Amino acid sequence: MSNLKDVLGTEADDLLGHECALSKDMFHLPGGDVVNRIFAASDRNPQVLRSLEQLYGHGRLGGSGYLSILPVDQGIEHSAAASFTKNPVYFDPQGIVDLAIEGGCNAVASTFGVLGMLSRTHAHRIPFIVKINHNELMTSPNSYDQVMFGTIDQAWNMGAVAVGATIYFGSPGSRRQIVEVAEAFAYAHERGLATILWCYLRSDDFKVGGEDYHGAADLTGQANHLGVTIQADIIKQKLPDRTHGYVALNDNSSYGKYDANMYDIGGSEHPIDLCRWQVANCYMGRAGLINSGGASGKNDLAQAVRTAVINKRAGGSGMISGRKAFQKPMAEGVELLNAIQDVYLDNTVTVA
Numbered sequence: 001m002s003n004l005k006d007v008l009g010t011e012a013d014d015l016l017g018h019e020c021a022l023s024k025d026m027f028h029l030p031g032g033d034v035v036n037r038i039f040a041a042s043d044r045n046p047q048v049l050r051s052l053e054q055l056y057g058h059g060r061l062g063g064s065g066y067l068s069i070l071p072v073d074q075g076i077e078h079s080a081a082a083s084f085t086k087n088p089v090y091f092d093p094q095g096i097v098d099l100a101i102e103g104g105c106n107a108v109a110s111t112f113g114v115l116g117m118l119s120r121t122h123a124h125r126i127p128f129i130v131k132i133n134h135n136e137l138m139t140s141p142n143s144y145d146q147v148m149f150g151t152i153d154q155a156w157n158m159g160a161v162a163v164g165a166t167i168y169f170g171s172p173g174s175r176r177q178i179v180e181v182a183e184a185f186a187y188a189h190e191r192g193l194a195t196i197l198w199c200y201l202r203s204d205d206f207k208v209g210g211e212d213y214h215g216a217a218d219l220t221g222q223a224n225h226l227g228v229t230i231q232a233d234i235i236k237q238k239l240p241d242r243t244h245g246y247v248a249l250n251d252n253s254s255y256g257k258y259d260a261n262m263y264d265i266g267g268s269e270h271p272i273d274l275c276r277w278q279v280a281n282c283y284m285g286r287a288g289l290i291n292s293g294g295a296s297g298k299n300d301l302a303q304a305v306r307t308a309v310i311n312k313r314a315g316g317s318g319m320i321s322g323r324k325a326f327q328k329p330m331a332e333g334v335e336l337l338n339a340i341q342d343v344y345l346d347n348t349v350t351v352a
Contacts, residue, residue, distance in 0.1 A: 004346065007305045007339075015309050020276050020352045021267035027315045028285040029351055030065035034317075038286050039233070047192025051161040052233060054127050055194060059341075060104035066344040067234070067290055067318030068337060069129065070100040071109040071164075072326055076134040076149075086296075086327045093117045099330055101126050103337035109164050109196070109320070112150040116158050123159030129196060130155035131164045132184060133177075144202040145173045148180060152187045162194035164236070169223040170203035182230040189231065196290075197232035199223040205255075208248040214238075216245030217266070217274040218258065221281035228287045235282050236320055239291045239307050240274040272352050275314035285315050293321025293340075300324040301336050308343035313352040318344065 005012040028038055035052045044052075061068050072090065074083035080091060089095040093114040100108035101122075108115070109129035119128070132155065133146040146166050155163050165181045168174055185195040201223055206213045213219060217240035227235050243266070246258035266280075267273035279289045291311045293304050301324075308319050319340050325333035343349055 004305070004309075004343070004349070007302050008309065009302070011306065014270075015272070015306070015313070016349065018270055018272050018313065018352050020273055020314070022265065022273070022276050022280060024315060024351045026284060027279065027351075028283075029315055030285075030288065030317045032063045032065050034065040034288070044189060044233070045192065048189050048194055048233075051192055051194045054161045055107055058127050059106040060338070061106055061318070061341055061344055064344060065317070066312070067106045067288065067320075068104070068341045068344070069107050069109055069290065069318070069320040070096070070103060070105045070325060070337065071129075071131075071292075071320050071322040072096045072114065073109070073111050073131045073134060074323065075114075076111060076136055079137065083323070083327070087329065089330070090326050095330070096326065097122050097126065099326055099333050099337075102330065103325065103334045104341060105337060106318075107162070112154060112158075115160065116154070119158035127162070128155075128158065128160040129162040129164050130158070130160045131166075133165050133181070135166070135168070144168050144171045146177050148184075152184055152191055152193065155188075156191045156193060160193060162196055162233075163188050164196040164198065166198035166200060167223075167227070168200055168202035169226065170201050170206060178226070178230065185231055194233045195231065196234040196236060197227040197230070198236045199227040199232075200238070205249065206245070208251065211242075211248065213242065213245035213248055215241040216248075217243045217277040218262065219245035221277045222256070224278055224281040224289065228281075228283050232287060234288045234290060234317070236290050236292060237278055238294070239271070239310060240278060241271075243269055243274060243277070271310045272314050275310050275316060276352070279315045285317075288317030289315075290318045290320045291316060293319060293324045296323040296327040300328070301339055304336055304340050305343060308340045309349060312344055312349055315351050
C-alpha cells in the first residue's frame with residue numbers, strides 16, 4: 001500500500017479513501033465465480049461459458065474475476081508507422097504475442113492478420129481476441145467509420161476464444177455498425193465465442209462551447225448500455241473525465257433523453273463516481289467494464305495504475321492497455337502491465 005501511495009502521489013488518499021454515493025451493494029462485483037454466478041443464468045451456451053472461463057482464468061489475474069488484456073490493433077487504426085516506429089519489434093506479430101505472454105495478460109487482442117499468423121503455435125498458449133472491424137484511415141478524406149475485416153468463422157478457425165468490435169456511437173454510420181456488430185455477436189455466441197465491444201463516441205456534436213464531452217460519464221454510460229443490449233459480454237470504454245454531457249448537448253438543441261436527477265443519484269464528479277456510472281450502465285456490473293489505458297506519454301506507469309485503481313474501486317473488471325505497454329522496450333512494457341495487475345491483486349484496494 002505504501003508503494004501504491006507513492007505511485008498515486010497527491011491523489012492517493014482521495015482515490016483510496018473515496019466512498020461512492022451509489023452503493024456497491026447494488027452491483028454484481030468481480031470475483032473468481034463471475035462466469036458461473038452471472039453468465040450461467042443467461043442464454044449463453046456452454047461453449048461461450050467455457051470461452052469466458054478461459055479469458056478469466058488465464059495469466060496473473062487468472063481466477064480473480066479481473067482482466068488484463070493487451071490490445072494491439074493500432075497498425076490499422078493509427079497506421080503501422082505511427083504506432084510501431086518507436087519500437088519496430090512490434091511490426092512483427094511475434095513481438096505482440098510475446099509481450100502479452102511475458103506480461104502475464106489474460107488475453108491478447110489484435111487483428112485477423114496478426115493473430116492468424118501465429119495461431120498454430122500460440123492460440124493454445126494465451127487466449128486470442130480477434131478484432132473483427134476497424135476504422136481504416138487510408139480513404140481520403142479520413143472519416144470515422146468501422147468496416148468488417150473478416151468473419152466470425154475465421155476467428156473460430158484460428159482458435160480464438162472471443163471477438164472484439166467497435167461501434168462509434170453518434171457517428172453517421174453508427175446505426176449500420178450497430179446492426180453489423182449485433183449480427184456478428186449473435187453468430188459469435190452460436191460458435192461459442194465471447195464478445196467484447198469497444199463502446200466509443202464519435203461526433204463533432206459532442207464538442208460544445210469549447211468543451212469536449214466524448215469522455216462524459218452520462219454519454220459513455222449510455223453507449224455502454226447500448227453495448228450490453230446487443231449482448232456484449234464485456235464492455236471496453238475510455239475512463240470518464242466529466243459528466244453533464246446531455247445537459248450540454250441540450251443547451252441549444254434537443255438531444256436524447258435524460259433525467260436531471262441522475263446527476264444526484266450518480267454522485268459527484270469524482271473520478272470513481274464517474275466510472276461507477278459507467279459500470280451501472282453495464283447492467284450493474286453483470287457485463288464487465290474494462291477501461292482503456294490511453295495514449296503513451298509521460299508518467300505512463302503512474303497513469304496506468306491510477307486508471308486501474310479508479311476502475312477497481314468503481315466496481316469495474318479490469319484494464320485493456322496497449323500503447324502505454326508496446327511503445328516502449330519490452331521489459332518496461334512488462335513492468336507496466338504487471339503494475340496494473342498488481343492493483344487488482346492488492347486486497348487492500350477495495351470496491352468503494
